[in-house]
Amino acid sequence: MSVTDELKAAVQAQTNKSGDAGHPMEDFLRMDRIPHIWCPTCGIGVVVNCFARALEKIGIPLDDVAVVSGIGCTGRVAGYVKIDSFHTTHGRAIPFATGLKLGNPKLKVVVISGDGDLVSIGGNHFVHAARRNVDITVICVNNFNYAMTGGQMAATSPTDSILTTSPYGNFETPFNLPFLAESVGATYVARWTALHIHRQTEAMIDALTKPGFTFVEILAPCPTIFERRNKFGDGLDRLNYYYEHSEIKHGEPTANVDVGLRTKIIVGKFVDKDRPTWLDSMNSHLKRKLGDRFTPYEG
Amino acid sequence: MRIREHKKPFGFEKPSRPHGKIIIIDERCKGCGFCVEYCPQDVLELSERFNKKGYHPPEAVNDHACVNCGFCRMICPEFAIYTVEDEPVIG
Amino acid sequence: MKADPKGVMTGAHYLDGDHACCEGALAAGCRFISGYPITPSTEVVERFASRIPIVGGVFIQMEDELASSIALQGAVWAGKKAMTVTSGPGFSLMMEHIGLAAMTECPCVFVNVQRGGPSTGLPTQPAQADMMQARWGSHGDYEIIALSPSSPQECFDFMIDAFNISEKYRVPVMFMMDECVGHMIERVSIPEADQIEITERNYTKLPPGEYLPFKPAENMVPEMCKVGDGHRIHVTGLTHDYRGYPAMNPEAQEEQVGRIVRKIRDQADDIVxxxxxxxxxxxxxxxxxxxxxxxxxxxxxxxxxxxxxxxxxxxxxxxxxxxxxxxxxxxxxxxxxxxxxxxxxxxxxxxxxxxxxxxxxxxxxxxxxxxxxxxxxxxxxxxxxxx
Known part of the structure; x- marks a missing residue:
């Protein structure tokens, strides 16, 4: 019996003993893959919890949902959720999701991936999917670094943060993701931290139910690298930091919501607007131009 | 309002509040302490015991105070703790 | 199964190879192209963009070849027959996703209208110098199938074969045209739809819970499913087991990667x-x-x-x-x-x-x-x- 099997058996025994239906996440997760690979006090598991809760609250059948991830720590989310899920190549979750959504518009397609994956290597796709307003939801877990590869500087690392490829501190200017998302056309933009479980769940519900390219950024602790190297302590200390330094400002102009290394963190719902989605635009435009010759596309 | 003039709520000698039974799956826990720190009712503490991986899972030291809010379940990154509805607590 | 008449432009036409390739794809049931313009392949997507609103389907011009070569794979898992079209430099950018398609056994077609290389090379002039890249271009071990037409008529005919073969073996198929064939205008005779044999995707009949997306079935090829069918599959570019779950060990590597190589090599006699x-x-x-x-x-x-x-x-x-x-x-x-x-x-x-x-x-x-x-x-x- 391997160590993992032993642990699973122990968990099973204990779950049976409790005499109830088991952990509410068990229907949502591929339990044969739990425990997951994320470090103690990592925030990604919290985001998975909230995502599951959001889907549950919306009441959408899970067969109609697909999760697409790229590569990285957050890229592993696709492997743990028990719904149709794709663990694609580095940076290309969004174009894969675009194809999936356009291939079958009845699906609810959600991209859950990290900051490095979505806005660095995948930055171009992020920009264009938002510009086109493809009807997908993007949940970006931002831990300010490339964690899976050992903590390199990322496009989101605050100036002065110490990481393995910025050993003397980062001298670049990081992306302000809500600002980026808004300026390229996202219809919904919100930011919360891993600590804001109810707020982030609500934001996910908003994003999932709103047509168009919707974007939720979740700031999450990376205890092993970012927090340790930048003397934030562990993930719990970082949650406490979020607790003390977060300020909720709904509707704040996104240009003002940069995250510095030790500045306050502006969270909230920043953008909520309506624009026709790519598919709606295609159907209405071609109908207008081609009349009866056009075959409306429904998947 | 007139209702405020009543000393007690209508119909209840003693008000009841929800109560949750806390279930901790020890072997999944990585001892992060999120649930302990952020339980709104201060129900939990990290225990002295170790699980198989060498972490200290939490334990309910103030079981009675749990109101089944589910915060611990949501904040747990390991899917290792949850609450189920129990008999309401009177008074 | 016979071709859907909507996509078949029956009759005799004067078409260049690129246009014939597009008609072949439509006849084969392709209803999704994610493309990016590049000489000398652009005419394929230009024609598709004008034809598909009438046939019924999607053309999306992506932001680059990295995106176009993976968007089509999303569409395939959603249940569409899909392809992308490019030439030399774009083909180089697509390499990682040819590997993904091979690893995840995603049936699809990559058209490469070859031009002179390396680098920007000769954008408007022919070459056949991407043949080894088509075979070995992505990292790691895998096998693909590559066809090479020599006339617009063959661009049409072989395109149908390309889609059929990709479905039969769950493999990305490289359609290796060249600038000369692509831009040469000749008579192309397109038969009636009921004369065109189409290989449908081999969807599983197993119920959710029993179906394993990477368990070999007939011809060492696993059955397919599509997203939304309730199978709740996981698909990853990592080495994976029958369930599609990542499996980081030499046994799984032998089982999975060994099979995607063997399913083509061992059956080469039927394919060549x-x-x-x-x-x-x-x-x-x-x-x-x-x-x-x-x-x-x-x-x-x-x-x-x-x-x-x-x-x-x-x-x-x-x-x-x-x-x-x-x-x-x-x-x-x-x-x-x-x-x-x-x-x-x-x-x-x-x-x-x-x-x-x-x-x-x-x-x-x-x-x-x-x-x-x-x-x-x-x-x-x-x-x-x-x-």
Whole structure:
């Protein structure tokens, strides 16, 4: 019996003993893959919890949902959720999701991936999917670094943060993701931290139910690298930091919501607007131009 | 309002509040302490015991105070703790 | 199953290879293209963009080839037949996703209208120098299938084959055209829809819970499902087990990667396709494919006129390579001339299979135009003298 099997058996025994239906996440997760690979006090598991809760609250059948991830720590989310899920190549979750959504518009397609994956290597796709307003939801877990590869500087690392490829501190200017998302056309933009479980769940519900390219950024602790190297302590200390330094400002102009290394963190719902989605635009435009010759596309 | 003039709520000698039974799956826990720190009712503490991986899972030291809010379940990154509805607590 | 008449433009048309390729795809049931403009392939997507709103489907012009080569895979998992179209530099960018398609056994078609390279090279002029890249371009071990048409009619016909083969083997198929074929206008005869045989995707009939997306079934090829069918599959580019779950060990690597290689190599006899003429009595056989085949035919005739007994072998499916046939020809003592628009790519395969038994001569050419007939004739003469 391997160590993992032993642990699973122990968990099973204990779950049976409790005499109830088991952990509410068990229907949502591929339990044969739990425990997951994320470090103690990592925030990604919290985001998975909230995502599951959001889907549950919306009441959408899970067969109609697909999760697409790229590569990285957050890229592993696709492997743990028990719904149709794709663990694609580095940076290309969004174009894969675009194809999936356009291939079958009845699906609810959600991209859950990290900051490095979505806005660095995948930055171009992020920009264009938002510009086109493809009807997908993007949940970006931002831990300010490339964690899976050992903590390199990322496009989101605050100036002065110490990481393995910025050993003397980062001298670049990081992306302000809500600002980026808004300026390229996202219809919904919100930011919360891993600590804001109810707020982030609500934001996910908003994003999932709103047509168009919707974007939720979740700031999450990376205890092993970012927090340790930048003397934030562990993930719990970082949650406490979020607790003390977060300020909720709904509707704040996104240009003002940069995250510095030790500045306050502006969270909230920043953008909520309506624009026709790519598919709606295609159907209405071609109908207008081609009349009866056009075959409306429904998947 | 007139209702405020009543000393007690209508119909209840003693008000009841929800109560949750806390279930901790020890072997999944990585001892992060999120649930302990952020339980709104201060129900939990990290225990002295170790699980198989060498972490200290939490334990309910103030079981009675749990109101089944589910915060611990949501904040747990390991899917290792949850609450189920129990008999309401009177008074 | 027969083709959907909506996508079949029955009749005789004058089309260039790119347009014929697009019509072939539509006839084959392709209803999704994610593309990015690049000379000399752009006409394929231009035609698709104008035709698909009427046929019913989606064309999306992506932001780059990285995106277009993975968006189509999303569409495939959603249940569509899909392809993307590109040329040299774009093909280079697509390499990672050819590997993903091979690893996740995603049936789809990559069209490469080859131009002179490397780098930006000769955007408006032909070459056949991406043949090895088509086979080996992505990292790691995998096998693909590659077809090479030599006329607009074949662009149409072979495109249907390309989609059918990709479904049969759950493999990405490379459609290796070249600028000359792509821009050459000829008569293309498109049959009635009920004359076109279509291989449908082999969707599983197993209920959710029992279906395993990577468990080999008939021909070592797993059955497919589509997103939304309730199977709740997981698909990853990591080495995975039958369930699709990541499995980081040598046994899983052997099981999965070994199989995606073996499903093509072990069944190569069923897949390889070539045509021959005048080979029976020949002392020399010219081997070629794509546009070069048409020049080689001229050269073979010219050499016959000079009294050299020369035959012709033309590769329709270049990968997997007809190793056994080449070995047979070598066994029979026929000298081999490989004519291709590069400085030697498929040539080395021919040379490998001949095992030194006969002279193997390269009639290479850097591209930019097609071979001169006389040049191939001179190589035939050289081979004739060497034997």
């Amino acid at each position: 396709r070539y045509e021959e003429f005048d080979v029976e009595d020949a002392d020399v056989v010219v081997i070629s494919y794509g546009i070069t085949h048409r020049v080689a035919v001229q050269a073979v005739r010219a050499a016959r006129d000079k009294g050299i007994k020369v035959g012709m072998m033309r590769l329709i499916i270049v990968w997997p390579f007809p190793e056994k046939r080449i070995a047979e020809l070598a066994e029979q003592g026929k000298a081999l001339v490989m004519a291709e628009l590069n400085y030697g790519q498929v040539f080395f395969e021919v040379d490998r299979c001949a095992k030194g038994k006969v002279p193997v001569i390269l009639a290479g050419h850097g591209g930019g135009t097609v071979h001169e007939t006389d040049y191939i004739v001179s190589k035939i003469e050289e081979a004739y003298q060497c034997r």
